[in-house]
Amino acid sequence: SQTIHQWPATLVQPVGSPLSLECTVEGTSNPNLYWYRQAAGRGLQLLFYSVGIGQISSEVPQNLSASRPQDRQFILSSKKLLLSDSGFYLCAWSPGPEQYFGPGTRLTVT
Amino acid sequence: LAKTTQPISMDSYEGQEVNITCSHNNIATNDYITWYQQFPSQGPRFIIQGYKTKVTNEVASLFIPADRKSSTLSLPRVSLSDTAVYYCLVGGGSSNTGKLIFGQGTTLQVKP
Numbered sequence: 001s002q003t004i005h006q007w008p009a010t011l012v013q014p015v016g017s018p019l020s021l022e023c024t025v026e027g028t029s030n031p032n033l034y035w036y037r038q039a040a041g042r043g044l045q046l047l048f049y050s051v052g053i054g055q056i057s058s059e060v061p062q063n064l065s066a067s068r069p070q071d072r073q074f075i076l077s078s079k080k081l082l083l084s085d086s087g088f089y090l091c092a093w094s095p096g097p098e099q100y101f102g103p104g105t106r107l108t109v110t
Numbered sequence: 111l112a113k114t115t116q117p118i119s120m121d122s123y124e125g126q127e128v129n130i131t132c133s134h135n136n137i138a139t140n141d142y143i144t145w146y147q148q149f150p151s152q153g154p155r156f157i158i159q160g161y162k163t164k165v166t167n168e169v170a171s172l173f174i175p176a177d178r179k180s181s182t183l184s185l186p187r188v189s190l191s192d193t194a195v196y197y198c199l200v201g202g203g204s205s206n207t208g209k210l211i212f213g214q215g216t217t218l219q220v221k222p
Contacts, residue, residue, distance in 0.1 A: 034209075036212070042214070043197070043212045043213055043214045043215055044154070044197075044212035045212075046209065046210070046211060046212070049209055059209075088151070090153045090154075092153070097142035097144065097159060097201070098142075098144050098156050098159050099144075099154075099156070099210060100156060101153030101154050101155070102153055103152070103153060104151070104152065104153050106151065
């Protein structure tokens, strides 16, 4: 069966510090991968998606970036965090029209 | 990607059937209709997906009329643990790489 992992589960970072969130998928190959952010009490905002290694599409201009160095690895990064980057970050993968989400990372920028 | 409209919130009581309707007037030919459930501090969980007519699984039923411009998620005999946010999404067809745009969802509150 397929599983999706995200780490860390929670993170508290100061403004201006770098960020690296990692997502890995097991049990499948060449999945579509997605990064979402959810602000408190809001819906999910699609940030990036990837259909293959090295292929990244950005949905929202921001100070975040994403990379896919391996088939089942998706990384979300920032060089300098802003207060507005706080939120719940979710990684998802899809084998088809549906998506399956990871447990998420709660990021608080102080 | 087709935009969806669903009620912001709904209240129900334990044991009742809950129907949440979603409108998606601009659904494309190759779009699927998918519903997710989300609890606080967790990622959305796939509930059910359909393309047309009726789909049923162990958790819910999905009713889709012939014109596919709306859909209804039916939760039989809800319990307190069904209190969550429910999202209706359309998309995932081969032409859009599976991108899904989440709206605000419907917050379902089940009362004892």
